[in-house]
Amino acid sequence: IGPKRIHLVRCRGGNIKHRALRLDVGTFSWGSEGCTRKTRIVDTVYNASNNELVRTKTLVKNSIITVDAVPFRQWYEAHYAVPLARKKAKYTERQKFAEVESHLIEQFQSGRLLACISSRPGQVGRADGYILEGKELEFYLRKIRAKKAK
Numbered sequence: 430i431g432p433k434r435i436h437l438v439r440c441r442g443g444n445i446k447h448r449a450l451r452l453d454v455g456t457f458s459w460g461s462e463g464c465t466r467k468t469r470i471v472d473t474v475y476n477a478s479n480n481e482l483v484r485t486k487t488l489v490k491n492s493i494i495t496v497d498a499v500p501f502r503q504w505y506e507a508h509y510a511v512p513l514a515r516k517k518a519k520y521t522e523r524q525k526f527a528e529v530e531s532h533l534i535e536q537f538q539s540g541r542l543l544a545c546i547s548s549r550p551g552q553v554g555r556a557d558g559y560i561l562e563g564k565e566l567e568f569y570l571r572k573i574r575a576k577k578a579k
Contacts (some may be wrong), residue, residue: 430470435554447554452488455556457544459501465509466500470556471541477572488550493561493569495541500562501539503564505529532566543569 431451432528458465475493476482482489509523529537536542543566548557561569 430473430488446552449488449550449554449556452550452556455496455546455558457496457542457558457560459560459562459563462505464501464504466504469497471495471497471515475569476544480511488546488556490546490549492546493573494544494546494558496560497536498540498542498546501542504518505567530562530566532570533560533562 430453432453434449434451435450435495436450439447440446454467455470456467459535470488472495473486473488474493474495474540476487476489477491481487484554488494488512516557533542543561544558545561545565546556546558548555
């Protein structure tokens with residue numbers, strides 16, 4: 430986590446890998462809403478394989494991280510709001526289906542969302558992932574609370 434630093438690594442067959450040594454932004458997808466935005470990576474909060482990766486804030490596949498919620502909040506407000514009278518029917522139709530989980534609402538209020546990295550930053554040089562929702566979000570919230578209680 431820090432300003433972007435990517436090294437090129439030659440591998441077998443003369444191919445090139447992009448090794449991300451430091452990253453500060455990534456592309457994350459909000460699955461239930463079908464929205465993908467580039468957002469700032471804030472912190473690494475949990476890693477199932479090794480606590481050392483959390484302490485050193487290393488970004489690897491399946492790391493649970495916090496990302497900035499602002500791009501997703503802006504998209505949600507723009508998508509479900511009622512700004513113009515002539516588009517009112519369109520927005521009222523959308524608002525019927527505008528439901529967000531309570532855990533996600535709490536995270537939006539704090540300005541940070543929990544996300545999971547699904548790409549391999551050390552191999553491809555970028556951090557792509559998805560926003561945690563549903564049972565997966567509850568599982569990791571339990572794990573993070575248990576870790577803080579120690």
